[in-house]
Amino acid sequence: MALKIYGIPRSRAIRNIWACEEGGVAYDLVPTLWTDGGTRTPEFLRINPNGTVPALEDDGFPMFESLAMNLYIAKHKAKGLWPADPHGEGQVFQWTLWAATELEPANIGYVVQTVYTPPEKQDPAAIAAAWEKMHKPLGVLDGHLAGRAHLLGDGFTIADLNVAAIVMGTWMNKADFSPWKNTHAWLARCFGRPAAQKTMAMRSAS
Ligand SMILES: N[C@@H](CCC(=O)N[C@@H](CS)C(=O)NCC(=O)O)C(=O)O
Incomplete structure (x- = not known):
């Protein structure tokens, strides 16, 4: 079923x-x-x-x-998203809880100022302040991704998906991740995957 x-x-x-x-x-x-x-x-x-x-x-x-x-x-349920070893599992738990507690609140603050606030009421200073709160988690991510293609190393796992998914809408709304070059390249890799492209098309169409 x-x-x-x-x-x-x-x-x-x-x-x-x-x-x-x-x-x-x-x-x-x-x-x-x-x-x-x-x-x-x-x-x-x-x-x-x-x-x-x-x-x-x-x-x-x-x-x-x-x-x-x-x-x-x-x-x-899925194939190919769960790491085989206990340390990999530990990292999946770590990055998922980090996504929920560190990245999501900062990202939501930015979404509130940009997407939820009508254009005529948007305040550039408030938007900049909200984006500033993204700097710390994006810096952590960027440091970790130096020399790594994905969060656990070479392969894409649910850790990548759970972290990248937090900022999917922000990425689609063209926020500038380029100062965090490892993160930017990793997000482009994650969102360039066929399943992500299909998912983003569903989001755009809804
Ligand atoms: N931490 C929850 C948050 C769920 C959440 O707030 N969902 C929003 C939609 S994205 C919602 O249902 N909002 C309606 C409401 O709060 O009444 C999760 O990640 O599933």
């Missing part, structure tokens, strides 16, 4: 769509919106009591939290 993913491409569900596309996992996207009460129904709240998307159901097993869902998908 195909995995059910609740959400829409223009939401954090895009992270799980990318993981499924990347790992060859069959999934059904169940369009679920927070703007029409779709995340507040008793049926949905049984799957995700937070009343947010994404969420998933795997043969009746419910999960929420986009990046945790991706760890489950990568380890138990």
Whole structure:
């Protein structure tokens, strides 16, 4: 039975769509919106009591939290995204929690100032201040990526996907990552993958 993913491409569900596309996992996207009460129904709240998307159901097993869902998908459903050794697993946990706690809050601050604020109300100083908060996590990423093609070394794993997915929208909106040249090259590699291209096209079309 195909995995059910609740959400829409223009939401954090895009992270799980990318993981499924990347790992060859069959999934059904169940369009679920927070703007029409779709995340507040008793049926949905049984799957995700937070009343947010994404969420998933795997043969009746419910999960929420986009990046945790991706760890489950990568380890138990997908092909080729989970590292073979314990140290690799440790790094997957490290980078995923780092993505959620260090990169995501900074990125959201920037998204609020750019995407969520209507153009006529946008304030260049507030945008610059929000982008400034990205400098620290991007610097950490850039240092780690020196001499590495991917976060764990040569191969693309769910660690790359979970970190890159945080900034997918920011990248698509043409934010300037070029001062962090290792990060910029790595993001171009991650988002140049066929599964990422397909996923980004779904996001653009939604
Ligand atoms: N930490 C959660 C955040 C989920 C989240 O905030 N989702 C947004 C859409 S991207 C949402 O459903 N917002 C509606 C609301 O908060 O009511 C995750 O990564 O899954």
